[in-house]
Amino acid sequence: MKFYIFTLLLLAICIILCGCPYSSPYGIDAVAQQDIDESLLGNWATLVNKPSDDKHTKADTVKIGITKYTDQEYAIAITGALSELKSFHCLEKDTIKGKAYCSTIGQKQFLNAFIDGRTYIAEVSKTAAGLSIICLTERFSARYIMSSEQLRNSIAYHYKVAITPAYDEFFVLKNLQKLP
Numbered sequence: 001m002k003f004y005i006f007t008l009l010l011l012a013i014c015i016i017l018c019g020c021p022y023s024s025p026y027g028i029d030a031v032a033q034q035d036i037d038e039s040l041l042g043n044w045a046t047l048v049n050k051p052s053d054d055k056h057t058k059a060d061t062v063k064i065g066i067t068k069y070t071d072q073e074y075a076i077a078i079t080g081a082l083s084e085l086k087s088f089h090c091l092e093k094d095t096i097k098g099k100a101y102c103s104t105i106g107q108k109q110f111l112n113a114f115i116d117g118r119t120y121i122a123e124v125s126k127t128a129a130g131l132s133i134i135c136l137t138e139r140f141s142a143r144y145i146m147s148s149e150q151l152r153n154s155i156a157y158h159y160k161v162a163i164t165p166a167y168d169e170f171f172v173l174k175n176l177q178k179l180p
Contacts, residue, residue, distance in 0.1 A: 023119065026151050028105065028151055033103070036071065037102065043065045047059040047060065048080075063078070063079045064076060064173065074099065075097075076099070076100050078097075105152060105156050106159065121135070121155070122136065130176050130177050131173075132175060134171075137169075140154070141157075
């Protein structure tokens, strides 16, 4: 009986940890090194599907404002119906605010978003359809990251060997459209 309870608890912990966005005290670069990309500045919006109950989903608008903080850093503000994030205590009214800077690994651009004392890593891509910001999940690496250099190497290795990158399904902002 104890074995079954232990197995169920272990399975529950694995499911919970695999569904979290990757956060770290380290960024890909120890300090911002790239100048800001002027094309990222502005207000962006997209629709995200969220579960409303066991059988249905609902689409809500999420907006992200990206402004210049310094020559190499952005100020970001994510706004929307974010009631499910209140338990993380990172909301300021209905907005998540923070700073961010970009890093490049290979041909991929990443956003190092510093929010509420943690750094979240997200892949940033611009296409004809719009801007996409997709967070990496905790399971992208089995290593315990101890420095910015180790984080950079782990992400580079992950993108080299993974068939599809380990994205967090919940924190995905695809095809953001620039607002006037």
